[in-house]
Amino acid sequence: MRIVIIDDSGLRATVLEEGLREAGYDDIHIVPPRGAFVARLERMAPDVVLMDLGSPSRDTLEEMLTVSRALARPIAMFVDQSDEAMIGAAIDAGVSAYVVDGLRKERVKPVLELAVRRFNAFAKIQGELDEARTALSERKIIDRAKSILMNQRSLSEQDAYALLRSAAMNQGKKIVEVAQALITASELLGGGGL
Amino acid sequence: MTTDLKIAFLPLTDAAVLVAACEQGFAEEEGIALELVRSTSWATLRDRLVYGQVHAAQMLAPLAVAVTLGLSQQPAALAAPYKLNVNGNMLVMARDFAAALEPDVARRVADPLGTAHDFAAAIGLWRRKPMIGVVHRFSSHSLMLRYWLASAGIDPDKDVVLRVLPPSLTVEAMRAGEIDGFIAGEPWGSAAVEAGLAETVAVGERIWRRGVEKVLAFREPWLEENPDIVDRLLRALARAAAWCDDSGNHATLAELLARPRYVDQPADLIARALSGQMVARAGEAPVANSDFMLFSREATPFPWRSQALWIYSQLVRWNMVEHDAAAAAKAGAVFRPDVYRRALANSDVAMPGASMKLEGAVDLPLAVGSRRGELTLGPDRFFDGRVFDPEKIEDYLAGFAPGR
Numbered sequence: 001m002r003i004v005i006i007d008d009s010g011l012r013a014t015v016l017e018e019g020l021r022e023a024g025y026d027d028i029h030i031v032p033p034r035g036a037f038v039a040r041l042e043r044m045a046p047d048v049v050l051m052d053l054g055s056p057s058r059d060t061l062e063e064m065l066t067v068s069r070a071l072a073r074p075i076a077m078f079v080d081q082s083d084e085a086m087i088g089a090a091i092d093a094g095v096s097a098y099v100v101d102g103l104r105k106e107r108v109k110p111v112l113e114l115a116v117r118r119f120n121a122f123a124k125i126q127g128e129l130d131e132a133r134t135a136l137s138e139r140k141i142i143d144r145a146k147s148i149l150m151n152q153r154s155l156s157e158q159d160a161y162a163l164l165r166s167a168a169m170n171q172g173k174k175i176v177e178v179a180q181a182l183i184t185a186s187e188l189l190g191g192g193g194l
Numbered sequence: 195m196t197t198d199l200k201i202a203f204l205p206l207t208d209a210a211v212l213v214a215a216c217e218q219g220f221a222e223e224e225g226i227a228l229e230l231v232r233s234t235s236w237a238t239l240r241d242r243l244v245y246g247q248v249h250a251a252q253m254l255a256p257l258a259v260a261v262t263l264g265l266s267q268q269p270a271a272l273a274a275p276y277k278l279n280v281n282g283n284m285l286v287m288a289r290d291f292a293a294a295l296e297p298d299v300a301r302r303v304a305d306p307l308g309t310a311h312d313f314a315a316a317i318g319l320w321r322r323k324p325m326i327g328v329v330h331r332f333s334s335h336s337l338m339l340r341y342w343l344a345s346a347g348i349d350p351d352k353d354v355v356l357r358v359l360p361p362s363l364t365v366e367a368m369r370a371g372e373i374d375g376f377i378a379g380e381p382w383g384s385a386a387v388e389a390g391l392a393e394t395v396a397v398g399e400r401i402w403r404r405g406v407e408k409v410l411a412f413r414e415p416w417l418e419e420n421p422d423i424v425d426r427l428l429r430a431l432a433r434a435a436a437w438c439d440d441s442g443n444h445a446t447l448a449e450l451l452a453r454p455r456y457v458d459q460p461a462d463l464i465a466r467a468l469s470g471q472m473v474a475r476a477g478e479a480p481v482a483n484s485d486f487m488l489f490s491r492e493a494t495p496f497p498w499r500s501q502a503l504w505i506y507s508q509l510v511r512w513n514m515v516e517h518d519a520a521a522a523a524k525a526g527a528v529f530r531p532d533v534y535r536r537a538l539a540n541s542d543v544a545m546p547g548a549s550m551k552l553e554g555a556v557d558l559p560l561a562v563g564s565r566r567g568e569l570t571l572g573p574d575r576f577f578d579g580r581v582f583d584p585e586k587i588e589d590y591l592a593g594f595a596p597g598r
Contacts, residue, residue, distance in 0.1 A: 035372065053241070056234035056360040059330055062267070063358035066331065077241075077267045091245050096237070 001103075002027040003111065004046040006037065006061065012122045016050065019118045023110070033057035038064040042071060048108060049075065049098040050115050053091060065098060073101040078112075080105040086112060093119040138176040145179030148186050195225060197423050201410075202231045202239045202251040205362055205457045207380040207467045208279040208408050209252055210447055211489055215434035217450050223433075224426040232455060235360045236330045237267075243411060244270045250427070252278055253411040256505045259525045260332040263515055273417045274409035274502075275533035276428050277495045278435075281405050282467055282487035283335045283398030284383035285342075287324075287375030288368065292393045294319050299394060299474035300481045306400045306577040310346035313395070317353055320374070325355045327364050327376030335377040337508045338401045344594070345578050351512070368392055379407070380467035380487070381459050387476055388463060394474035399485050402554070404492070404574035406501045409529075417533065428537035435490035444468040485572065492572045493544050493564075497529035500550040500584040507587050511594060522587060544569035553582040 003025060007013035013030045020028050029044060031037050033055055041049070042064065051058060065075050075098045078087055086109065090097065093116040099108050142164065149160035164182070168175045199221075203209040212230055215221045221228040231248055233239040236257060243251040244261065245268075258274050260266045287295075294316035295309060296302040302309050317324060328336040340350040350356060359367055361378045368376070368391040375392060376382075386392040398405050410431065417424055437443055448465035451457045457464060466472055467487050471480035488494045506525035510517040531549040538545065547563040554576045561570050576582075582590055 035370075053238050054234060056363055058235040058237035059358050059360050062237050063331055081268060087245055091241060091247060096241070 001025065001047045001107065001111075002029070002044065003048045003050065004028075004041060004044055005030045006033050006041070006049060006051040006055065006057070008032045008034065008055070009052070011125075012052070012119070015122045015125075016115060016118045019114050020111070023114055025111070033060070042068055045071065046075075047100045047103055048111055050111075051096045051098070052119075053094040053096045058096060061098070075100050080109070083109075089116050094123070095119050141176050141183065142179045145182045148182060152186075196227050197225060197426070198227045198229065199250070199423070199427065200229045200231055200248040202233050202242045202248045203456075204233055204236070204239060204252065204360070205459075206252075206382075206408075207451060207457065207464050208282050208487065209456065210438045210451060210468070211278050211431055211435045212252055212410075213450055213456055214438050214447060215430050218434065218437060220430040220434040220437070221427070224430040226423075226426055226430060230456075234362055236333075240266065241268075243272070243413065244268050246413070246416075249416065249423075250410055250412045252408050254330060254333045255406045255409045255502070256332040256334060256337055256509070257330060258409055258411045259502060259505050259528050260509070260514075262524060262528050263509075263521060265509075265515060266332060271414040272411045272528055273414040273530050273533070274411045274497055274528055275417070275424065275530040275537070276410040276431055277406065277497055278408040278410055278431075278489070280407055280488050280494050281399040281403075281485060282379055282407055283338065283377055283405070284380065284394055284472070285326075285339060285375065285377040285396040286383045286386050286392035287326075287395045288392055289390075291316060291320060291324060291374050292395055295395060299478065303394060303397050303400060303474060303481055303483075306342060306396055307345065309396060310342055310348070313343070314346040314348050314353075317348065323353065323355050324374040325357050325372070327359050327367060327373040327378070328356050329361050329364075329378050330358060331514070332509075334405060334407050334505075335379070335398070337505065337512075338398055338405060339377045340512060341508065342396060342401050342577070365389060365391065381457065381463040384463045384466050384473065385459060387473055390476045393476075394472065394481075397472065397483060397486065399483060400577060402574070402576050403485065404488075404572055406505065409497065417530075421533075421536070424533060425537035428534065429541060432490070432495060432538055432541060432543050435495055438468075439488065439490040441469065488572075493546055493569055496534055496546055497531050498546075498549065498551060498553075499526045499529050499531060500553050500582070502526050502529040503550075503584040503587065504553050504582050507582065507590055510587075511591055517587070517591075526584070550584050553584070554579075555581045 005013050005016055017028050031040055077098055095115045097112055146160040149155050164175050164178055168178045201212055203212055216228040216230055239251050242248045258272045261270055262272050295312045343350045357373055361382045364376045364378050364382045365385050367373045368386050448461040451464045452461035470483045470486040472483055473480045503526045506522055509515045544564050556571050556574045559570050559572055
């Protein structure tokens with residue numbers, strides 16, 4: 001079974017490809033949806049095409065599936081329309097799957113289930129990365145605010161932090177919000193310590 | 195009690211009524227907490243609606259017909275009781291290509307018939323078949339482009355290459371030289387003009403003066419099971435639409451649409467379509483067109499069944515569906531004037547008395563029978579003067595010789 005993954009996020013495609021290989025599928029190709037990707041795909045004659053539901057290139061792919069003369073058999077979205085739970089899970093996970101006509105649904109289902117699990121796993125990794133990035137940038141903002149306080153009010157680092165924290169508690173805000181306001185104010189006033 | 199509703203949309207200026215309903219409190223007044231779900235392809239918007247991830251969607255009118263007829267992946271009966279706008283499209287082409295057309299852009303746009311013939315000549319001068327981007331096979335844009343090209347003897351399936359790509363990728367594709375031009379909803383045409391990549395060649399409003407564009411589509415069973423929610427939503431949208439049509443609100447509306455979670459493009463580009471001040475070539479004065487995009491006046495949101503049937507006639511014309519009486523009836527029934535009437539019966543919205551009309555028969559603003567309020571229909575001519583009689587689809591199609 002030839003599986004093509006259309007994806008422009010290298011990481012997600014790798015996560016999915018790994019999973020498929022572990023499960024014993026070995027005819028797997030990754031095609032980024034850029035330039036003449038439709039022509040490449042046509043030449044590959046895939047049995048299953050997996051694609052991120054959020055990819056703006058889905059309309060282009062579907063048009064090719066509709067008009068292509070090169071494809072021997074038609075390819076349509078999902079294979080088993082009666083399996084609503086499966087389709088629901090796929091759409092929730094952001095998987096769209098196009099399957100060649102005549103491929104038995106028992107053969108496709110494990111691929112689809114695996115794609116759903118891997119897409120979900122990828123979304124989780126992505127979420128954690130975003131969180132880590134946010135935490136890092138928040139930490140930098142607080143550090144800057146602390147150094148302003150340390151410079152301008154000659155406080156120790158510990159006292160500067162305590163001051164930010166009590167201001168945040170009094171105003172019912174997050175520390176990072178108070179820190180950001182302090183930085184903005186300091187910039188407006190042309191204050192030093194930045 | 196508040197009802198949570200999810201509606202899918204694409205980043206386009208004609209999502210305006212949905213955005214206004216959400217941001218200006220019109221939905222809230224009807225007890226609706228509206229969540230707008232941004233999508234980047236029509237396929238994904240369609241799947242979200244068909245598979246029940248959202249309650250409704252801002253849909254290309256021809257796509258709603260096509261999904262119902264089983265022409266676009268999983269068949270599903272869709273129902274469109276409300277039109278979100280009419281008009282709003284623009285065909286732009288690379289400046290090199292446009293150099294073979296009438297140089298005065300205002301005159302070029304005002305004369306679509308002449309420009310279509312110039313376009314046919316320009317194809318001969320081009321090094322290869324021009325590649326024209328369309329947003330979807332089942333889009334109003336694609337049907338209008340085909341109609342316009344064919345009027346000058348251009349076969350849209352042979353003499354040009356129509357490439358499907360979503361609106362948000364059109365400008366990048368122009369830049370990369372993957373397409374020579376495209377027809378799309380705003381602000382994407384304006385974005386390509388502003389970037390100096392293209393200039394305006396034709397405007398939707400000049401091809402069909404009141405062209406069907408986006409509808410609000412529901413799954414039909416859900417629409418039938420939830421009349422109260424549908425009615426409240428339609429009332430909220432009708433008020434939002436009136437707000438969007440008011441030129442005093444255009445600056446605010448453009449700012450709202452410009453936000454990253456909606457269109458994510460500069461407000462001044464978005465404002466052009468709203469005010470009808472279209473810049474056709476970068477750096478030149480705008481070409482005024484007060485009917486560039488309509489939301490409310492002239493009973494714009496009313497889903498005339500004859501318009502669904504016009505769409506159907508074009509699908510038949512381009513061999514996208516086999517004509518038979520059952521398919522025609524199914525296509526016409528996608529538009530639901532009955533639901534529109536029920537929802538807005540006690541409002542001050544002008545209400546047409548009929549559900550079908552001749553399309554393309556009105557030359558000058560025309561006062562018509564209305565159940566309530568004054569209703570004036572705007573001119574709705576096709577540029578070639580043809581009139582579509584929904585009772586005589588075969589005759590209409592036979593008029594497109596040869597073969598089509």
